[in-house]
Amino acid sequence: MAVDRASVIAWLNELARVYSANCGLLTELDSAIGDADHGASMERGFLAVQADIPKLPEAIGPLFKAVAATLIRTVGGASGPLYGTFFLRAGAVCPDKPALDAHDVLALFRAGVEGIVARGKASPGDKTMVDALTPALAAMNPEAGVAAMLEAAAEAAAAGMKATIPLVARKGRASYLGPRSVGHQDPGATSAWMLIRAAADQWRAA
Amino acid sequence: MKKLINNPQDVVRESLEGLALAHPDLVRVSFNPVYVVRRDAPVRGKVGVVSGGGSGHEPMHGGYVGRGMLDAAVPGAVFTSPTPDQIEAATRDADGGAGVLHIIKNYTGDILNFEMAAELCQMQGIDTEAVVINDDVAVENSLYTAGRRGVGATVLAEKICGAAAERGMPLKELAALCRRVNENSRSMGMALTSCTVPAAGKPTFTLGDDEMEMGIGIHGEPGRERMPVEGAREIVARMTEAILADLRLPSGHSAIAVVNGLGGTPLLELYLLYRELQRLLEARGVVIARRLVGNYITSLEMAGCSITLLHADEEALDLWDDPVVTPGLRWGA
Numbered sequence: 178m179a180v181d182r183a184s185v186i187a188w189l190n191e192l193a194r195v196y197s198a199n200c201g202l203l204t205e206l207d208s209a210i211g212d213a214d215h216g217a218s219m220e221r222g223f224l225a226v227q228a229d230i231p232k233l234p235e236a237i238g239p240l241f242k243a244v245a246a247t248l249i250r251t252v253g254g255a256s257g258p259l260y261g262t263f264f265l266r267a268g269a270v271c272p273d274k275p276a277l278d279a280h281d282v283l284a285l286f287r288a289g290v291e292g293i294v295a296r297g298k299a300s301p302g303d304k305t306m307v308d309a310l311t312p313a314l315a316a317m318n319p320e321a322g323v324a325a326m327l328e329a330a331a332e333a334a335a336a337g338m339k340a341t342i343p344l345v346a347r348k349g350r351a352s353y354l355g356p357r358s359v360g361h362q363d364p365g366a367t368s369a370w371m372l373i374r375a376a377a378d379q380w381r382a383a
Numbered sequence: 384m385k386k387l388i389n390n391p392q393d394v395v396r397e398s399l400e401g402l403a404l405a406h407p408d409l410v411r412v413s414f415n416p417v418y419v420v421r422r423d424a425p426v427r428g429k430v431g432v433v434s435g436g437g438s439g440h441e442p443m444h445g446g447y448v449g450r451g452m453l454d455a456a457v458p459g460a461v462f463t464s465p466t467p468d469q470i471e472a473a474t475r476d477a478d479g480g481a482g483v484l485h486i487i488k489n490y491t492g493d494i495l496n497f498e499m500a501a502e503l504c505q506m507q508g509i510d511t512e513a514v515v516i517n518d519d520v521a522v523e524n525s526l527y528t529a530g531r532r533g534v535g536a537t538v539l540a541e542k543i544c545g546a547a548a549e550r551g552m553p554l555k556e557l558a559a560l561c562r563r564v565n566e567n568s569r570s571m572g573m574a575l576t577s578c579t580v581p582a583a584g585k586p587t588f589t590l591g592d593d594e595m596e597m598g599i600g601i602h603g604e605p606g607r608e609r610m611p612v613e614g615a616r617e618i619v620a621r622m623t624e625a626i627l628a629d630l631r632l633p634s635g636h637s638a639i640a641v642v643n644g645l646g647g648t649p650l651l652e653l654y655l656l657y658r659e660l661q662r663l664l665e666a667r668g669v670v671i672a673r674r675l676v677g678n679y680i681t682s683l684e685m686a687g688c689s690i691t692l693l694h695a696d697e698e699a700l701d702l703w704d705d706p707v708v709t710p711g712l713r714w715g716a
Contacts, residue, residue: 254492257467348529350490353604
């Protein structure tokens, strides 16, 4: 089994649903240590992606690049370029074939996460989305197949997200709070976990 | 929330439409994507100077578009960075073939969006340089944060680099000049009241009747300390000491000073603050060679002020005196 274009579209639809449903939660987390726009930004961006679905390219690589362009245009703040970069880099390494195997899926997540790290210059422990994404990537074993690989990644992302609670923020607007950022779960790590959780849920049969 | 607006969602667009209607001789405004550009852009053979950031800091940046300052400004939503497609389009429109300087205030969102835009521009063969302004001494431990915020020095950098670009300075030299202006500038702000972001509808934070926030950021970010309100003399002394603890400004040297209102401070008070500042610096033997007193980089309707000092050499003063013709700053023409 593998991830084909229909699976990718299902993932994008799920992301629009998840970020809309959790708009309030993400905004609440961001109000505590940021500028209270993360929920609205993610919802706006992925609803725009969803609206673009009928116009998306056939091949998966160019499709991801088109998703990136929409996110970059509509999300704003720091999240727009970061999630935009994820899809841009994922699209760039995506092989030109109708369905992706576990090795391909790993390659595109790796390129996407490395792109976010390069763009945001955050390290693990800075209380950012990297704290969910880095452990998720490390937990991915393609030999287990797509479904098991992504399930392990989503669980690792959840653990990484929860582990941001006691951290002092060192990047982004939360960093100005210093010690006052302790005790709050990072909104970026939370939306990053949702990204991977949605892939694991949608690609279970892959 | 009481504001002179129609609908919170339309504030930025309608204000930019007003800017275009009020100053058709100076600027054009594009709405898809949104940016403000000098009427006669691109100026052939001249390096373009482009800045941008969230709205709510007017006249920064759209009010500084015109001859002798910015070629284009890219406004985001209130307190939200603009997106790369806007910055790319503005950069393309400002490029007269000699490349474009991006002047970016140090906020994570602004930096990421400008970086992405620069990559998009380079793919089209437009040469860009970026300089990040980070003059806010209120952020003390910049090793463990996103670093010092960009505030008042941005106005100085835009004016001085705009003048140098007008004289024909090439891109690399212009970027180096901009970095020098940033390195020689420091700022500090304070707030008496909060501000209300139109889309949020309620104040970003609250201060008691007898409290002030020393070291406030221009989006209402917390400062160094919340403390009882003091007299103007003590407040100016606190801010100036914080700046001078970090900026070498020896006796006998010259400064360009900005006493800036954050949007809700009367000029009556700003001039009073300027008097305190000049007296304090005179006592240290520092000459304020040029100054701005007024609202230049604001935080919506926040009451409060910021002080910016630039340790100015002859080159900076000379460029400062060059003509500038923008909605927000105008002399010599």
